[in-house]
Amino acid sequence: MSIIGNVIQPTMRYIKGDMNAEDQKVVDRVSKVFCETVLALVKSEGLKSPQVPLIEANQFVGAVDLASYKVAFTEGYGNEAFTYADIQKYGITPLSSAITNISRDIGDVIYAFEFKKGLTDIEAAKVAKEAAKSYIERVKSDLKSHSKPAVESISLPEIAEGVKRFRTDYPEGKKTAFIIMKFGAPQAYSESAQVVKDVLSAHGIAAMRADDKQYMDDLFLNIKTYMHSCDFAVAIWDRIETDEFNPNVSLEVGYMMALGKDVLLLKDQTLKALPTDIIGRLYKPFDTRSPGTTAPEHIIKWLRDKNYI
Incomplete structure (x- = not known):
């Protein structure tokens, strides 16, 4: 039972x-x-x-x-x-x-x-x-x-197998989000990602980073699998290790936007601005030292504004 x-x-x-x-x-x-x-x-x-x-x-x-x-x-x-x-x-x-x-x-x-x-x-x-x-x-x-889950498999044969595996893990009816962020050793990275995962999970949405599971052997093809398969993305900009922006984060954000998918931009509140190619986009500030108390409210409001919940 x-x-x-x-x-x-x-x-x-x-x-x-x-x-x-x-x-x-x-x-x-x-x-x-x-x-x-x-x-x-x-x-x-x-x-x-x-x-x-x-x-x-x-x-x-x-x-x-x-x-x-x-x-x-x-x-x-x-x-x-x-x-x-x-x-x-x-x-x-x-x-x-x-x-x-x-x-x-x-x-x-x-x-x-x-x-x-x-x-x-x-x-x-x-x-x-x-x-x-x-x-x-x-x-x-x-x-x-999720009414057309296999479109990417037809138009992008190079990630067809990755999309197929992704759909096995997250079948039709399961909403998914791709977490875009740079990877590093500091605990603050995993804490911020976990807060995003917990908040989205509470609303029936599975959130994941590109290193959570390897769907393709090639690094970029693996990332493309996530970007094409997920419904939307959450991008995190921080200054935990350096003030320099990670170009991969901007690349992945731009790719998702080009696909016509929504991207929630979360910015470390101590950063003065986002990269020049993202300027003009609305973002939500949060404290990387305390993501659990500063990020959830912004995430939930964005999800509601975009009708994901």
Whole structure:
């Protein structure tokens, strides 16, 4: 039985966490409405199970803070499990922050929503149903955006095999983003990339760097595979090691723009300007010393502005 099936009709559950029984009942009751609505919409919209990532979730997370309950379904590590966490000692935790923590500790979040404390059963059920509708609409949008997955294989035979492998990992219906940045040893590089991955993962988008997986043996062909296969890109300019701009970052940004794909430009707030060939483009500043607190808000707003979420 899948996690959502176990939410609807509890059977044998592996449960962990420190949430009290009453709060757990509230989370279970609302989550059941959410899951029932998702399955009903899958049927009414004529969707197939493989097209709906939520059906593949193997981890359920419920959390309670001082103001609200949070529910998340993840593609976690290990066997199926239910985690119920009491995080009230931390005050009020934004959903985006909770998602980042869940992605780090349990697994990639497929979908998450929250509802306020003190709602009546009818009010809470309404929130759950709206969350389910929002999720299914996103699934349908993802499917439309991947309606022509093999065009690159035909027009660019040199990366045909790479695109094929990429589509095996990220099939039709899975939205993807290419992280453009220079590579180096400092931990700040991986921290910035991980923040981008966590924020996008929380909204059902897989983000990746060119060194995450080798789809082609040739370096540039491998990068081209990512650029042609991903839906959009997130470019990161920083001055962690030097004030000089990395020409490869500008090249890849220009290539993505030439393909007509959206590119989110994230700039180290200490940099005075972007490269001359990018001047005039809107960018979002962030602190490379604290990307987890300065970048997520900009990323989420951009995703909404571009209708990716």
